Amino acid sequence: MQGVGFRPFVYRLATELGLNGWVRNTSTGLDIEVEGAVRSLEAFLERLEREKPPPAVVLAREVSRLAPAGFERFEILSSDGEETRTAAVLPDLATCRECLAELFDPADRRYRYPFTNCTLCGPRYSIIREIPYDRPNTTMQGFPLCPNCAREYHDPADRRFHAQPVACPACGPQLDAPIEQAAQVLEAGFIVALKGIGGYQLLVDALNEEAVVRLRRRKQREEKPFALLMRDLETVRRYCLVSKEEAALLESPAAPIVLLEPRPGHGIAPSVARRSPYLGVMLPYSPLHHLLAREFPRPLVATSGNRSDEPIAIDDAEARDRLGPIADFFLAHNRPIARPVDDSVVRLARRRESVLRRARGYAPLPIPVRSSLPPVLAVGAHLKNTVAIAVGRQVFVSQHIGDLDTLEARQNFERTIDDLCRLYRFRPELVACDMHPDYASTLWAHRSGLPVIAIQHHHAHVASCAAENDVRPPYLGIAWDGTGYGLDGAIWGGEIFLVEDGRIERIAHLRPFRLPGGEAAIRECRRAAMGVSFEAGLPLEGNPHIARMLERNVNSPSTTSVGRLFDAVASLAGVAHFNHFEGQAAMELEAAIGGGRTEEAYPLPAGDWAELIRRLRADIEAGVPAPPVAARFHNALVEWIVEVARASGVRQIIMSGGVFQNRYLTEHAAARLEALGFAVYTHQRVPANDGGIALGQAVLAARGYSYVPGRSG
Numbered sequence: 220m221q222g223v224g225f226r227p228f229v230y231r232l233a234t235e236l237g238l239n240g241w242v243r244n245t246s247t248g249l250d251i252e253v254e255g256a257v258r259s260l261e262a263f264l265e266r267l268e269r270e271k272p273p274p275a276v277v278l279a280r281e282v283s284r285l286a287p288a289g290f291e292r293f294e295i296l297s298s299d300g301e302e303t304r305t306a307a308v309l310p311d312l313a314t315c316r317e318c319l320a321e322l323f324d325p326a327d328r329r330y331r332y333p334f335t336n337c338t339l340c341g342p343r344y345s346i347i348r349e350i351p352y353d354r355p356n357t358t359m360q361g362f363p364l365c366p367n368c369a370r371e372y373h374d375p376a377d378r379r380f381h382a383q384p385v386a387c388p389a390c391g392p393q394l395d396a397p398i399e400q401a402a403q404v405l406e407a408g409f410i411v412a413l414k415g416i417g418g419y420q421l422l423v424d425a426l427n428e429e430a431v432v433r434l435r436r437r438k439q440r441e442e443k444p445f446a447l448l449m450r451d452l453e454t455v456r457r458y459c460l461v462s463k464e465e466a467a468l469l470e471s472p473a474a475p476i477v478l479l480e481p482r483p484g485h486g487i488a489p490s491v492a493r494r495s496p497y498l499g500v501m502l503p504y505s506p507l508h509h510l511l512a513r514e515f516p517r518p519l520v521a522t523s524g525n526r527s528d529e530p531i532a533i534d535d536a537e538a539r540d541r542l543g544p545i546a547d548f549f550l551a552h553n554r555p556i557a558r559p560v561d562d563s564v565v566r567l568a569r570r571r572e573s574v575l576r577r578a579r580g581y582a583p584l585p586i587p588v589r590s591s592l593p594p595v596l597a598v599g600a601h602l603k604n605t606v607a608i609a610v611g612r613q614v615f616v617s618q619h620i621g622d623l624d625t626l627e628a629r630q631n632f633e634r635t636i637d638d639l640c641r642l643y644r645f646r647p648e649l650v651a652c653d654m655h656p657d658y659a660s661t662l663w664a665h666r667s668g669l670p671v672i673a674i675q676h677h678h679a680h681v682a683s684c685a686a687e688n689d690v691r692p693p694y695l696g697i698a699w700d701g702t703g704y705g706l707d708g709a710i711w712g713g714e715i716f717l718v719e720d721g722r723i724e725r726i727a728h729l730r731p732f733r734l735p736g737g738e739a740a741i742r743e744c745r746r747a748a749m750g751v752s753f754e755a756g757l758p759l760e761g762n763p764h765i766a767r768m769l770e771r772n773v774n775s776p777s778t779t780s781v782g783r784l785f786d787a788v789a790s791l792a793g794v795a796h797f798n799h800f801e802g803q804a805a806m807e808l809e810a811a812i813g814g815g816r817t818e819e820a821y822p823l824p825a826g827d828w829a830e831l832i833r834r835l836r837a838d839i840e841a842g843v844p845a846p847p848v849a850a851r852f853h854n855a856l857v858e859w860i861v862e863v864a865r866a867s868g869v870r871q872i873i874m875s876g877g878v879f880q881n882r883y884l885t886e887h888a889a890a891r892l893e894a895l896g897f898a899v900y901t902h903q904r905v906p907a908n909d910g911g912i913a914l915g916q917a918v919l920a921a922r923g924y925s926y927v928p929g930r931s932g
């Protein structure tokens with residue numbers, strides 16, 4: 220928020236509604252925590268926006284539901300200096316209503332100008348090179364203001380007062396090709412590389428199967444779903460089911476990709492999101508996207524401009540080089556991009572926003588934490604990497620960096636660390652990394668020359684979710700994902716921790732099984748299926764070579780991973796046999812439930828899946844269809860959580876890790892637990908997947924990391 224008199228206004232509004240809590244200034248705006256009746260909280264949010272004092276504007280806001288803190292009054296807190304000294308760097312904001320009106324007003328001097336913006340909207344994080352945030356410190360440096368723009372920029376009454384990226388056709392950036400031509404290329408089924416806000420995107424007609432297949436082939440992306448760009452909300456409704464909350468997410472200033480349920484017979488080319496239960500859809504978020512969407516009104520595939528898993532291209536020459544073999548046409552411009560910022564991905568779960576990939580529109584807004592933290596740099600995990608810095612009572616989590624498999628990705632990782640530290644004038648005294656000795660991020664931490672704390676992967680997952688929900692111990696932490704390095708060197712991923720006084724104890728875990736072929740078993744689900752069958756003493760069907768590996772215990776590491784159990788079940792049920800991308804088989808198994816609803820569950824006593832696998836195999840042989848089989852498996856996991864929660868003696872349950880991107884599992888577990896009186900916390904602002912690891916590492920390293928070693932191994 221910008222403007223004066225905001226804190227007293229917040230104080231009056233909160234006290235009038237009988238809400239307790241606090242408000243405090245930070246570099247980026249205000250932190251407000253309010254507690255009270257749900258209806259009063261809703262009224263507070265609504266009136267905050269509607270009744271704010273006139274000079275104040277809300278540029279971006281994030282709302283999370285936190286654990287109750289038991290405040291007794293409402294207070295205006297003083298800032299403790301640390302936060303106010305950090306730079307105010309805002310995320311990139313989608314085109315506002317007024318700028319949009321000007322864009323299509325033939326009488327306006329910015330008619331059809333693709334770089335229109337104002338104080339309320341436009342690029343921010345993607346154009347800042349240095350702080351303070353002034354035009355010469357942005358990529359707008361090479362565009363001196365014309366007299367008209369200068370007048371707006373210096374007029375306190377103008378909507379563009381001190382809007383750093385302000386520009387017009389006379390003085391601002393220009394396109395290097397006509398939009399109409401790009402539309403014709405798309406119309407003909409060809410691929411366009413568009414220079415967007417945080418990097419290049421690849422676009423293609425989403426209704427043209429042949430064109431989408433061509434993009435997949437050239438981009439070397441086999442299965443991972445593509446995101447869609449649709450011209451307006453009305454168009455989205457034609458293809459997807461959109462709730463009120465989902466519509467609000469689509470139209471928010473962050474304008475993320477929102478995962479939506481497609482309408483039956485929607486007509487989008489099948490190769491856009493083959494076998495995925497969702498379509499990822501976003502609305503135009505820059506004037507350039509709006510102009511193109513008018514010119515080409517059908518849905519467009521809009522995916523990151525890169526080859527398979529490399530970072531998104533931002534440099535023009537590099538983009539021509541790397542994307543040249545993929546794109547048939549380039550629509551670029553001469554405003555440089557300071558850093559790569561991918562499109563964010565969110566979805567609604569438990570009726571609240573849950574971020575799955577945090578980048579454009581969100582980064583670098585900080586996550587507030589309860590107590591002031593020492594300067595820690597957390598370098599995250601390996602997949603879906605992000606990094607984070609702890610600055611006082613705020614943790615700045617970087618934009619999504621991606622998997623650190625390629626050299627380009629690792630360079631981007633290093634650049635992002637330098638960039639965050641430079642922007643916030645941050646000098647880390649400690650580096651937190653994963654315990655996995657071979658992660659590129661871990662290796663970097665040990666090369667940094669700073670003291671290093673290695674944090675167990677699933678401890679970090681749970682701490683991350685606890686931090687963003689402001690949950691204090693004691694609590695139960697369910698950490699389920701595909702892979703993480705365990706304290707005993709095994710592959711963990713089905714862990715349940717009891718967290719008391721900041722000390723973490725592993726009180727339950729999935730019964731271990733072996734993964735024949737190690738890494739290869741992550742891709743091929745049949746291997747996990749053979750691993751559980753072998754362990755359960757069931758006959759082994761499939762490749763005799765793999766069976767021999769199990770029998771001789773060669774190259775078959777032990778795992779407690781729920782993600783791998785999903786793979787095994789997906790394969791045994793005949794639903795999915797490969798993970799072309801992380802979590803694919805699990806996603807397909809969730810989708811397999813379809814409309815089939817059942818309360819029945821397979822047995823999973825104390826995390827022992829042996830009987831579950833026996834029953835499941837018997838069901839499959841008896842011809843039971845996939846929907847009830849998939850549902851009974853999901854329900855078994857829910858019941859196991861309930862069993863451990865009941866025995867634990869604590870009332871707060873945290874669920875983190877990539878497995879909880881599964882909406883059926885998350886919503887059913889939360890509903891069951893809440894009905895029993897437990898308070899349930901899931902991710903909201905940071906991802907449940909490894910994109911959330913850096914936040915957990917930062918808070919654990921900063922607060923003194925301690926766990927119970929060795930027990931219940």
Ligand code: ZN
Pocket residue numbers: 314315316317318319336337338339340341
């Ligand atoms: Zn605007």
Ligand code: ZN
Pocket residue numbers: 364365366367368369386387388389390391
């Ligand atoms: Zn101008």
Ligand code: FE
Pocket residue numbers: 676680700701702703876877908909
């Ligand atoms: Fe993980």
